[in-house]
Each structure stands twice: as C-alpha cells, then as structure tokens.
Amino acid sequence: MIPVVYSNLCPVCGGDLESKEIEKHVCFRKKRSLCLFPEDFLLKEFVEFFRKCVGEPRAIQKMWAKRILRKESFAATAPTGVGKTSFGLAMSLFLALKGKRCYVIFPTSLLVIQAAETIRKYAEKAGVGTENLIGYYHGRIPKREKENFMQNLRNFKIVITTTQFLSKHYRELGHFDFIFVDDVDAILKASKNVDKLLHLLGFHYDLKTKSWVGEARGCLMVSTATAKKGKKAELFRQLLNFDIGSSRITVRNVEDVAVNDESISTLSSILEKLGTGGIIYARTGEEAEEIYESLKNKFRIGIVTATKKGDYEKFVEGEIDHLIGTAHYYGTLVRGLDLPERIS
Known part of the structure; x- marks a missing residue:
C-alpha cells in the first residue's frame, strides 16, 4: 500500500493523518484512539461527576451530555421523572466548575428554591465549594438579598431564576455558555421570551434587515413534558437547528384509577x-x-x-x-x- 498523508485531518490532534495511523486506529502523537473525539473525554469526566452527585446516569442522560459537550442545542421531550431537571442542574454545576456561565430557568419560585438546594447538595456530594458560584432570585427572598443578587449578577457562574425574571431583566443577565430551560412551555407562553433567550446566547435582531444575526456562543437545552409549540419556536429551528418536537408516551410506574364520586x-x-x-x-x-x-x-x-x-x-x-x-x-x-x- 502506498503511504498516504492527509494534511491537518487527524480528529485527535488536528495535525497530519497518516495511513499507518488509520490502520492502527491510533493518533501516534497523542497516543489516543482515532474513534474518540475531544467531547468523549469530557463525557467520561461528566459521567463520573454525575455518579457522585446524582447516581448512575441513564443512557438518555449520557446522550444529552454528549450533545451539550458538542455545544449542540436541543429539546428534551420526555415525561416527568425521567431526570431532565437533575441532569440540567448537574451539567450546570459541571460546566461552572470549568469556568462556564450557566443559566437555569424555572416557571415558579418553588422550583427555583428547590433547584438552589439541590445544586448545593450535588456540590457537597462532589466535594466542591459553591461560595460566590451560584446566585438565585425569586420574589420571596428579602430585599437585601435581591439587591446583592443584582449587584453580583454577572459574577455568578450559575444563575437560577424564574421565567418572569427573564422577562424583566434579560438585558442585565449578560451572555451564557449553557442555558437550561425547565419547562419550555412557560417560555413559549410569552413569545418575546424566545427573543430574550436568543439574545442571551449572543444573537441580536437587525432592524434594517428584519432578521436575527450573529452566532450562538453557547447552547440551549429546553425541557418539556408536553411539547406545546408556539410560532416563535420556529426561531429555534432556524438559528439553533432544533425543533421542540412532539410528546411521547413511555412506560412509567404510574397507575391511572378513576373514581366516579366527588364526595x-x-x-x-x-x-x-x-x-x-x-x-x-x-x-x-x-x-x-x-x-x-x-x-x-x-x-x-x-x-x-x-x-x-x-x-x-x-x-x-x-x-x-x-x-x-x-x-x-x-x-x-x-x-x-x-x-x-x-x-x-
């Protein structure tokens, strides 16, 4: 066989790829398999991190992780109880510890409170500190805490708020590397929120051309159990290359029992x-x-x-x-x- 060299096509190191390396399935410079990509090493690290924080990840959670580590945006359409929220929180903590900014959005104050408590528990299990790492906001926190949150908003690596906060303060939030929307239906309920999410990812609307311009600096994961679409959801497909999808029914450990008596x-x-x-x-x-x-x-x-x-x-x-x-x-x-x- 005549030796061949493919210039700058090695998927591992980015250098030249030789035919001998293809035969051996190994990058000789990095001593790594040619079948593995950079995100595969991060995925392995995340899986170990997830095990410490939450437990053994499901196959679908590993798939979600791989997509996020590739910086792909997508919709996770799955019933309640599959692990969308626990995944989103664990991924946010994982990325924040690597210097990335993450934004987690919930439809209600109760879920914001639960999420803040949960992410602290994850950090404790993983043996990492959360001081000045996490900031959360909801209508029930004291005035002084609200003021402190707003003053330090852009310094937090993980920001957790309600959809209502996004509507009112999106210009103050800055840009993010990862945005997790728990219950995208609440976002689609007010179509302007879709515009605000795109703004946080680095896009902006050009009044002259009447179109969205720019490139995503991060990725968006939206969670939904019902997949109710709105007209603005079309922007997700145009700019981030994903659609909300449709609802799916899966096997769940739930019994449906009807009682025809309301007394x-x-x-x-x-x-x-x-x-x-x-x-x-x-x-x-x-x-x-x-x-x-x-x-x-x-x-x-x-x-x-x-x-x-x-x-x-x-x-x-x-x-x-x-x-x-x-x-x-x-x-x-x-x-x-x-x-x-x-x-x-």
Missing part, C-alpha cells in the same frame, strides 16, 4: 387508604378552599395557591401529609413540584 366522604376514604404524600387537585381556588375546610380537622392537610404557599414548606418537612391546589395548567402544584421522596 368528601369518598375522598377521605381514599386518603386513609393511601396514606401520606397525597396531592389533591381542584378545578378552582374556591373548590380547593372548600375541600380544605372539609378535611382540615380530620387530616394533616395544607393548601397551596398563587397567594398561599406557606404550607408547601410544611409538606416538604413532613409537618403535614397532604396538599390541595388547583389543576390549572400553570398552577403552582402542577408546574412547581419536584418531590418524589414526599409524593406517593
């Missing part, structure tokens, strides 16, 4: 049989209040609405056994829960 006595019987960790959804806030008043003397029960959230913390701590809320699409107990250890 309080039947509901009481169900709660007695199933034990603690129950969530009761009502059609309206008024109905939720009525159910609460009917059950509060018999069960350790609380109520969570847009204006009443104190019982949520009691539920987390085990001080009460059940929560009542509304079944609105963007309701607090619909979009604002990530408590598999408490909800049975």
Whole structure:
C-alpha cells in the first residue's frame, strides 16, 4: 500500500493523518484512539461527576451530555421523572466548575428554591465549594438579598431564576455558555421570551434587515413534558437547528384509577387508604378552599395557591401529609413540584 498523508485531518490532534495511523486506529502523537473525539473525554469526566452527585446516569442522560459537550442545542421531550431537571442542574454545576456561565430557568419560585438546594447538595456530594458560584432570585427572598443578587449578577457562574425574571431583566443577565430551560412551555407562553433567550446566547435582531444575526456562543437545552409549540419556536429551528418536537408516551410506574364520586366522604376514604404524600387537585381556588375546610380537622392537610404557599414548606418537612391546589395548567402544584421522596 502506498503511504498516504492527509494534511491537518487527524480528529485527535488536528495535525497530519497518516495511513499507518488509520490502520492502527491510533493518533501516534497523542497516543489516543482515532474513534474518540475531544467531547468523549469530557463525557467520561461528566459521567463520573454525575455518579457522585446524582447516581448512575441513564443512557438518555449520557446522550444529552454528549450533545451539550458538542455545544449542540436541543429539546428534551420526555415525561416527568425521567431526570431532565437533575441532569440540567448537574451539567450546570459541571460546566461552572470549568469556568462556564450557566443559566437555569424555572416557571415558579418553588422550583427555583428547590433547584438552589439541590445544586448545593450535588456540590457537597462532589466535594466542591459553591461560595460566590451560584446566585438565585425569586420574589420571596428579602430585599437585601435581591439587591446583592443584582449587584453580583454577572459574577455568578450559575444563575437560577424564574421565567418572569427573564422577562424583566434579560438585558442585565449578560451572555451564557449553557442555558437550561425547565419547562419550555412557560417560555413559549410569552413569545418575546424566545427573543430574550436568543439574545442571551449572543444573537441580536437587525432592524434594517428584519432578521436575527450573529452566532450562538453557547447552547440551549429546553425541557418539556408536553411539547406545546408556539410560532416563535420556529426561531429555534432556524438559528439553533432544533425543533421542540412532539410528546411521547413511555412506560412509567404510574397507575391511572378513576373514581366516579366527588364526595368528601369518598375522598377521605381514599386518603386513609393511601396514606401520606397525597396531592389533591381542584378545578378552582374556591373548590380547593372548600375541600380544605372539609378535611382540615380530620387530616394533616395544607393548601397551596398563587397567594398561599406557606404550607408547601410544611409538606416538604413532613409537618403535614397532604396538599390541595388547583389543576390549572400553570398552577403552582402542577408546574412547581419536584418531590418524589414526599409524593406517593
């Protein structure tokens, strides 16, 4: 065989690639397999990091990681419980420790609080510090903490906020290397939020040409369980080369049981049989209040609405056994829960 040299085509070192190296499947300079790419080494490092923080990653989580490490944007369309949020938080911490800026967006304040607590637990398990690394903001933090957050906003490597904060303060956020949107449906609900996400990634809208220009300096991962599209979602395909996709039904450890009786006595019987960790959804806030008043003397029960959230913390701590809320699409107990250890 005549020796061949391919100029600057070695996938490992970027130098010349010789036919002998192709035969041996090895880069002679770096002593590494030609079948491995730079992100493969980072992937191996991330998998070990994920094991320390969360546990053994699923195959789909490894696939997500590889795409992010390649700086690809994509939509993770999967049911609740697959591990989208835990992955997004672990990846944010992993990248932040390598000097990257990450932005994590949730639809509710409750999820922001949970995420901040979770990411600190991950850091503790991984044996890394989080001082001045993480900044989070929601409407319930004290005024002084809000002021401190805004003053140091661009210094945080991980920023965690609600969608509402993005809407109001996107110009102050700066650019990011990785953005994780937990529940993209809340972003698509207000189409201008899509524009703001693109701005954070490095794009800008040219009024003269009436088009988006620039290149993404980072990647975007959007999480959704329902995949409801909006007109602005088309920009994701045009600029970031991905689409929201469609919903998929997978096998889950959930039983669907229908009871054709809405009486309080039947509901009481169900709660007695199933034990603690129950969530009761009502059609309206008024109905939720009525159910609460009917059950509060018999069960350790609380109520969570847009204006009443104190019982949520009691539920987390085990001080009460059940929560009542509304079944609105963007309701607090619909979009604002990530408590598999408490909800049975």
